[in-house]
Amino acid sequence: MNLANAFAKGMPVIHRPPLDREDVCDEHGAYVALCHLGSVWTGCPMCARAAEERRDAQEARRQKDLADAEWSQRLGRAGIPERFMRCSFDGYVANTPMQVQALEFAKGYARDFERVRASGRGAIFVGNVGTGKTHLAVAIGMHAMRRHGASVLFMPVQRAVRSIKDTWARGSAMTESQAVAVLTYPDLLILDEVGVQFGSDYERQVLFDVLNERYERRKPTLFLSNKTQDEVAATLGERVMDRLREDGAAVVPFDWPSHRGRAAQ
Numbered sequence: 187m188n189l190a191n192a193f194a195k196g197m198p199v200i201h202r203p204p205l206d207r208e209d210v211c212d213e214h215g216a217y218v219a220l221c222h223l224g225s226v227w228t229g230c231p232m233c234a235r236a237a238e239e240r241r242d243a244q245e246a247r248r249q250k251d252l253a254d255a256e257w258s259q260r261l262g263r264a265g266i267p268e269r270f271m272r273c274s275f276d277g278y279v280a281n282t283p284m285q286v287q288a289l290e291f292a293k294g295y296a297r298d299f300e301r302v303r304a305s306g307r308g309a310i311f312v313g314n315v316g317t318g319k320t321h322l323a324v325a326i327g328m329h330a331m332r333r334h335g336a337s338v339l340f341m342p343v344q345r346a347v348r349s350i351k352d353t354w355a356r357g358s359a360m361t362e363s364q365a366v367a368v369l370t371y372p373d374l375l376i377l378d379e380v381g382v383q384f385g386s387d388y389e390r391q392v393l394f395d396v397l398n399e400r401y402e403r404r405k406p407t408l409f410l411s412n413k414t415q416d417e418v419a420a421t422l423g424e425r426v427m428d429r430l431r432e433d434g435a436a437v438v439p440f441d442w443p444s445h446r447g448r449a450a451q
């Protein structure tokens with residue numbers, strides 16, 4: 187027995203060129219099977235491709251499920267009220283020049299969110315109940331989350347202040363700085379119902395601390411209010427208003443009667 191044979195003993199043999207034979211797949215009919223090594227024959231190429239497509243589809247579904255889960259988490263954390271969840275720019279009814287202006291502002295703010303995020307530029311939406319302030323603010327938030335991967339938090343201002351005050355109670359699960367962090371972390375904070383009088387100067391101070399922290403981090407805040415611009419300014423206080431002006435924040439008037447109930451959200 188020569189050396190080559192000794193090596194080959196019990197080892198598969200490579201066929202060069204490969205062996206070939208006709209074979210038949212129950213599903214796809216005749217094909218040419220190849221044997222490159224020993225007695226291992228290739229299967230139906232059509233079946234192989236179908237299996238690969240199934241694996242690809244499975245992987246795509248898995249990726250989509252992950253993305254969906256991530257999206258619902260992001261949406262869940264955003265605190266957007268249920269009835270405003272479907273708000274979009276397309277769904278906003280703009281008939282008058284003022285309404286068109288408000289819509290265009292909101293669209294521009296959302297599309298430009300990378301720069302908004304870098305500059306911390308905020309905005310104040312002022313006008314009657316039912317004029318679509320929340321609708322446009324939520325549409326901005328949705329766009330920022332979807333297209334820019336931003337974190338967004340929507341909250342009435344009183345609840346924001348209360349979330350911090352609650353930590354002063356004995357046995358609170360959160361520390362004050364943790365509660366402040368909840369409000370300073372999001373890339374975009376939307377504070378609703380601004381202008382309702384605070385009970386105390388403490389409360390105004392708490393709000394100032396949050397807004398100041400966001401200001402320092404160049405994180406934009408949107409303010410929504412049913413009150414007049416003067417009342418908003420009085421509630422937020424001179425210092426906050428100064429900083430908003432420095433950042434080039436816009437005041438967007440929603441100066442028309444309510445159309446809630448008339449138009450779809």
Ligand SMILES: [Zn+2]
Nearest residue numbers: 211214230233
């Ligand atoms: Zn086949």
